[in-house]
Amino acid sequence: MEQDRVRAPNIRDVARLAGVSYQTVSRVLNDSPSIRPATKQRVLDVINEVGYRPNQAARALVTSRSRTIGVLSAQSSHYGPSTSISAIEIAAREAGYRLSITNISSGDYASIKSGLDYLLSQSVEAIIVMAPQVRVFDAIDDLMITVPFLTLESTGRDPRHSLSVDQVAGARLATRHLIDLGHTEILHISGPQDWIEADARMRGYLQELDEADLRTRAPVLGDWTAHFGYYAGLELLRFRDFTAVFCGNDQMALGLLHACREMGVDVPGDMSIVGFDDIPEAAHFFPPLTTVRQNFAEVGRRAISHILSELRGDEPTVHEQLTPELVVRESSGRLA
Amino acid sequence: MEQDRVRAPNIRDVARLAGVSYQTVSRVLNDSPSIRPATKQRVLDVINEVGYRPNQAARALVTSRSRTIGVLSAQSSHYGPSTSISAIEIAAREAGYRLSITNISSGDYASIKSGLDYLLSQSVEAIIVMAPQVRVFDAIDDLMITVPFLTLESTGRDPRHSLSVDQVAGARLATRHLIDLGHTEILHISGPQDWIEADARMRGYLQELDEADLRTRAPVLGDWTAHFGYYAGLELLRFRDFTAVFCGNDQMALGLLHACREMGVDVPGDMSIVGFDDIPEAAHFFPPLTTVRQNFAEVGRRAISHILSELRGDEPTVHEQLTPELVVRESSGRLA
DNA sequence: GCTCAGAATGTGACCGTACACATCCTCGAC
DNA sequence: GTCGAGGATGTGTACGGTCACATTCTGAGC
Structure with missing residues (x-):
């Protein structure tokens, strides 16, 4: 003292x-x-x-180089985002950059904007946006961002500044798998409407059903949680007018599995279930979950590599989507 | 351009x-x-x-106030840490502070030190350490840290600068629960040795067995993952010389549940399993997992509140541990 | 119309560093 | 011994804000 x-x-x-x-x-x-x-x-x-x-502040002031890359993230506690952030951090560190991570709690325009504002005022040299809400793009436009930036989302909206796993393709993979198994009544439990990923997965699901000339049903709008999957499952299973469900993520699939057990519905005998993400736990669900794996770490690494090349003065290159991969386990099976 | x-x-x-x-x-x-x-x-x-x-750098330079609280975190992708960080962020934001989060990938002394170093050079006004390795304390001593700091761990080593859920008590709760159910041969699958939490949970387990005059066995040293729980389970279940397992976290418990199913061991009929953390998915495992809930969000909130009061000039108060809570579900039962 | 208090606004210095440039030193070549 | 080249080191200035203090403006009270 x-x-x-x-x-x-x-x-x-x-x-x-x-x-x-x-x-x-x-x-x-x-x-x-x-x-x-x-x-x-x-x-x-x-x-x-x-x-x-x-003193970093003094150094940043005079060099106007902060050696910091800003990350705007929503829900960084989710498996996907946190895996990507981890990979981003490692790749950035190797290149001599640090991360400044800002979480936004809500997806409304004001908080997205204030998050970006904060990052910019930190003189970050580049920005990676992982906030999966559509409004992000408006905020980016409004703020006249001059530093290199990249959104880790798959909208077609700004392909030169986006990088992601192809969510639509992943959803189609999952849906196609169920169709191939002979299912014709396939439900979709999706994530929240304003999430870009949720929307893309839903589109993929609808497209694939459409091409197969199968009945499309209105997706159930969930909130990504196992709890939702469970309660939605209890409700839905009262009417067994479907034999397969494509869930927007693995957690909701887990809840649904739970509901199936309680309702005496055998998986995959009576019901096939496919998830999305392939969280490390999915292989140990009961039954082990068929799901779509996306390589979050690779997304992070590529993000940094793109950013670095832009930082070196290269022109931003065009969007290159990563392909997700179907992992077939035991929660999906041929229709009896 | x-x-x-x-x-x-x-x-x-x-x-x-x-x-x-x-x-x-x-x-x-x-x-x-x-x-x-x-x-x-x-x-x-x-x-x-x-x-x-x-320009924040300029402002920080002249005021020597960055309005930023540094967070040093390891494995921030885990459920616990990320939940705490989230709560910390929200509480900090309300008080007008921002977070600068630095992840360290490995727990060795050098990277802990360089992480802290980085935070300090950012002129953070306070530091919260969530890196659960023992060496953190050495690094803190070495660096002559003058800003308020807090570790979110439960060692007795520096009670005026620590805040956490009482891991030992939690482990005792879990173990006591199994003993109360009549089990006498109780195994423990722990987390990595150099994690403070893993060590504390192990100590709690040993203490409780000891007080009950039950045989203590050497804990199995795991790595927190469901995969480990699964493979360890396959191995362990070849000799059924135990009827209950206290797992160091919920993921390993999940893997163990999986192994039990494959080996035809009924849970909880033949085997009781208790986890730790109460991740949101645990309620939907098969069977729903009995586990120890710790309020990560509360830890985060209190951390900020302590930091703020120190920032206002109050003396650091003494460690006040939060009590975890046993959540009994269906993975544990009375010995047949 | 003058005075004066207090509100509104302006000026100089400084925070800790890096860059550009100036100076000093050292040593080999003639 | 002198010179010059280049290595080693020192001096001024700028970065973009804030603080302390100085100055100017405004309007109420006499």
Whole structure:
């Protein structure tokens, strides 16, 4: 406490103690070539001794380079986003960049905008947006963003600044799988309407049914949670006018599996269920879940690689969607 | 693109365009009281028009207040940490603070230290550490941290700077529950050795068995994943010399449930299983999992509240552990 | 019409760093 | 011994804000 309000040592303090000029200290910090090893060592010793730490704010101010990439994320506690963020962080670190992650709790325009605003005021050098709401694009337009940016979503809206796993293709894979198994009455429990992914998966489902000339039903609008899957399942299973369900994610599929057990519906004997995401737990559900795997880590890595190339001055290249993969396990089967 | 390399407008640009001094603009930004409404409006108009955004680096430099709280986190993709972070973020935002989240991928000393170093060089005003490795404490000591900090772990090592759910108590609750059900041969599948939580849960398990004068067995050292629980289960179940398992987390319990089904072991008839965390999915496992619930969100909220009071100048108060809660579902039962 | 308090606004300095440039040192070549 | 080249080191300035203080404006009270 007695030393508390004393200000942290700065570059000049270090210089004085080491008997050199502040510029020499600066050189040591940025390991500039022409500096005598003895001098360098002396400076480093002082730095360690006084616990000097360069002030990032000052550095960012003068260089206008923060070495930071901003990430705007919603629901970063979900498996997908958090896996991607993890991969982004690792890739960024390798390139010498840090992440500044901002979560927005609600998807309304104001909070998206204020999140982006905050990142920009941090002088981030690039922005990756993982907020899966459509309004994000409006906010990006409004804010006149000049730094490289990328949204990790698959709308066709701005292909030069988007990167993602092809959700529509994934949904079609899942639906096609059920059709191939002989199902004709296939339900879809989707995610919340305003999520881009939810919408894309729903579109994929509808397209595939349409092409197969099968009856499309209005999807059930869920909220991604296992609880929803469970309660929706209890309700839906009262009328067994369907034999397969494509769930918008694995959690809802889990809840639905639960409901099936309680209602005495055998999976996959009476009911086939397919999820989406392939969370690590899905392989251990009962029964192990057939689902669509998306490589979240790869998305993260590519995002950074695109950002870096833009940072080097390359033109933003066009959207390149990753292909998801169907993982067939035991929750789906041929219609008896 | 044509406007690309032009520098962002600063406070003086705004001042010039609004026909006032830069200080007046600064007053508008910090809504200082004595400013004529007309002037204020004029400045705000210009700000909007040119898309001016205050430079945080400059502001942090001069005020040495970043309005940012640093969070050091490991494995932030896990349910617990990410739930806490979410709560921390919300609470911090309400108090006008932002979060700077840094993930460390490995738990070694160097990366913990560099993570903390980074946060400190960002001039964060406080630090919350969620990295569950013991070495964190050494790093904190070494770095001569002068800002308020808090670790979200339950070691007794620094009670004035720790806050957490009582892991030992939680583990005892789980173990006691199994003992009460008549089990005498109880196994423990723990998390990785170097995780503080894993260690605490193991200690709680051992203590409770010890007090009940039951045989303690060497815990199986896992890695938190469902896969591990599954494969460990397949192995362990070859010798059925136990009737209950306390798992270090819910994921491993899920894997174990899976193994039980495959080996034809009925849960809870032949085998009782208890998890830890109460992830939202646990209620929908088969059977629904008995587990220990910890209120991660509450931990996050309290963390911020402690930090804020320290930031206001209060002395750090002593560690106050939250009590976890046993949630009995259907994976545990009386010994036949 | 003058005075004066208080509101409104402006000026200078500084935060900690990096860059551009100036200066000093060292040493080999003549 | 002098010179110059290039390595090593030092000095001024700018980055974009805020703070302390100075100055100007405004309107009420006499």
